[in-house]
Amino acid sequence: MKIIVCIKQVPDTAEVRINPETNTLIRDGVPSIINPYDMHAIEAGLHIKEKAGGNVTVITMGPPQAETALREAISMGVDSAVLLTDRAFAGSDTWATAYTLAKAIEYLGADIILCGKQAIDGDTAQVGPEIAEFLDIPHISYIRKIDEIKDNKIVVQRLMDDGYDVIESSFPVLLTVVKELNVPRLPSIKGKMAAKKAVIQKMNAADIKADENCLGLKGSPTQVRNIFAPEVKKDRIMLEGTTEEKVTALVNELMRLKCL
Amino acid sequence: MLIRIDKDKCTGCEACIASCPYDAIIIKDGKAEINELCQMCKACLSVCPEGAISEVSEDSDQKEKGQGRGVWVFAEQRDGKTAVVSFELLGAGRRLASELNTELSAVLFGCTESEADELIKWGADKVYHCNDEIIKVFNDEPYAKLLSDLIQEHKPDIVLAGATPIGRSFIPRVAARLKTGLTADCTSLDIDKETGNLLQTRPAFGGNIMATILCPFTRPQMATVRPRVMKRGEYDEKRKGAIININADNIKSRTNVIETVKEASETALNLQEASIIVAGGRGVGGPKGFEILFELAEALGASIAASRAAVDEGWIPYRHQVGQTGKTVGPKLYIACGISGAVQHLVGMQSSDIIIAINKNPEAPIFNTANFGIVGDLFELIPLLTKKIKEAKGL
Numbered sequence: 001m002k003i004i005v006c007i008k009q010v011p012d013t014a015e016v017r018i019n020p021e022t023n024t025l026i027r028d029g030v031p032s033i034i035n036p037y038d039m040h041a042i043e044a045g046l047h048i049k050e051k052a053g054g055n056v057t058v059i060t061m062g063p064p065q066a067e068t069a070l071r072e073a074i075s076m077g078v079d080s081a082v083l084l085t086d087r088a089f090a091g092s093d094t095w096a097t098a099y100t101l102a103k104a105i106e107y108l109g110a111d112i113i114l115c116g117k118q119a120i121d122g123d124t125a126q127v128g129p130e131i132a133e134f135l136d137i138p139h140i141s142y143i144r145k146i147d148e149i150k151d152n153k154i155v156v157q158r159l160m161d162d163g164y165d166v167i168e169s170s171f172p173v174l175l176t177v178v179k180e181l182n183v184p185r186l187p188s189i190k191g192k193m194a195a196k197k198a199v200i201q202k203m204n205a206a207d208i209k210a211d212e213n214c215l216g217l218k219g220s221p222t223q224v225r226n227i228f229a230p231e232v233k234k235d236r237i238m239l240e241g242t243t244e245e246k247v248t249a250l251v252n253e254l255m256r257l258k259c260l
Numbered sequence: 261m262l263i264r265i266d267k268d269k270c271t272g273c274e275a276c277i278a279s280c281p282y283d284a285i286i287i288k289d290g291k292a293e294i295n296e297l298c299q300m301c302k303a304c305l306s307v308c309p310e311g312a313i314s315e316v317s318e319d320s321d322q323k324e325k326g327q328g329r330g331v332w333v334f335a336e337q338r339d340g341k342t343a344v345v346s347f348e349l350l351g352a353g354r355r356l357a358s359e360l361n362t363e364l365s366a367v368l369f370g371c372t373e374s375e376a377d378e379l380i381k382w383g384a385d386k387v388y389h390c391n392d393e394i395i396k397v398f399n400d401e402p403y404a405k406l407l408s409d410l411i412q413e414h415k416p417d418i419v420l421a422g423a424t425p426i427g428r429s430f431i432p433r434v435a436a437r438l439k440t441g442l443t444a445d446c447t448s449l450d451i452d453k454e455t456g457n458l459l460q461t462r463p464a465f466g467g468n469i470m471a472t473i474l475c476p477f478t479r480p481q482m483a484t485v486r487p488r489v490m491k492r493g494e495y496d497e498k499r500k501g502a503i504i505n506i507n508a509d510n511i512k513s514r515t516n517v518i519e520t521v522k523e524a525s526e527t528a529l530n531l532q533e534a535s536i537i538v539a540g541g542r543g544v545g546g547p548k549g550f551e552i553l554f555e556l557a558e559a560l561g562a563s564i565a566a567s568r569a570a571v572d573e574g575w576i577p578y579r580h581q582v583g584q585t586g587k588t589v590g591p592k593l594y595i596a597c598g599i600s601g602a603v604q605h606l607v608g609m610q611s612s613d614i615i616i617a618i619n620k621n622p623e624a625p626i627f628n629t630a631n632f633g634i635v636g637d638l639f640e641l642i643p644l645l646t647k648k649i650k651e652a653k654g655l
Contacts, residue, residue: 011283063295087295087296090298091300123444124444125428129430133404158425160338160425160426162338221435222442223474225474226472230467236629237633238635243637244644247645257593
């Protein structure tokens, strides 16, 4: 079983704030991490390898410093890592990102491709399904459990709003995973040693035989027009006084607003 | 467009680095450089004290704008029943269609014709309707193929779908296939008066920032839209429209749904339909604290929600969670008790009509979003509030 896990290095968004006056991000000292959902995808890859045999490769598209994320994945036990890096990838939206990753996966070959359900910086959840479409393979999103892996098919549970669907698919298949699927393992001492020594395979646009019109900004149908801070309500009323007075005032407001 | 740094002007002061949401600016040989993570968000342009960062347009960059006409809404269903988000999309779609002076169509897979008729009453001029066996249950490939084929045949200008597990899973395949842009989980949609382009606004970075996205050169412009954010259109019993039946011949699926299991409780479903919600956060202090919220909820006829903090503590099940990683709700009245108001929670409830915040910390950010605020101890305030509401209602 050849398994590829797509990961993304992201800023730890819980700590990102916007300065409402300048409309710019305040991110001094915000650390870069592996996208948390991708950690569950890595764990799923290692789990499938342990059950069905094979090898696990992590792949990421990003600047040279994204190598840190790949080494972290190796410390968890993945076999090899590929960094897609090229100035031509600059400005990629989800379409161009998925195209680029799909070209690399086509080159490397895979039976199972795993992605986190979404990245916590963009929150789009689009790259996984788009990769599957480019590769012309089926995909299943929001996997919360892997029921069965056989030679020619996999059975999984897909999380839905009102419960879950049990779905089977042929190989190759792309799966996006939710955090309920597993608990990512911690790096082992042996893994950390391996991560230090590992040679990260670097690939550029020419290596993956990509069409340059489909890459980066040129290949991206969407553009960010502007970014801004979320709105703050200005007309709020603070109810003051004793507990009794505050509650009475609130009940009166609720009656006035016909909420009771 | 491209962002360029004038190396002669750049002093290597690093002011731009902190402004970049995407880690796309690095210092190399004492000068700033833009790397491949750049998303052209232009956040850095105004930051440079030397004016060394500018936006340059490349002529070769201009792509053909396709000939799109009409606004389409993908109306999803589960068990043959149209999902509520479809009516919200028709509300938003109707507004966009009027601004563009064009027609509004819906696409419905796997329902009877009477459900298609409902979509017309909710505002659609036309419904493309397919009820073949292969699309009765949701599988990504047949849905993506059938919708892509329809779009290629009729060339709409805009296609909207719900940002639900279904929409967010198969719509990206449609966009990939059609080589057009897709914006995820939009919370606001408008038409740019000058260009007629769709302005698609969405939260990013866990709701810490909002971004407006354009798809200027390819058609259709596609977006998934967050449920419970758009207002439904007007229901008109007498509205007439056309139902166009299509079939799904020669469409295959390599995935197969073996079983569908319902798990969500009544509460979870009620939460998104609720007109009043009482929500608790870390300040509630434990499962016992939620008991007094349940009493208030009962007096009000409200549903119970929780912030992630309370769910993570194990005080209340996940299905009650509201926020970026939980449900998005839009009730008439939302009472936030002991919730500090992290932005991740706010994105899940800020479209509520009236928000009341009760918190003992006067500095809690929840007060910035609230219409009414009370600073105080919720263990004193809530039982008294419950009592007075019962009195007011004559219970």
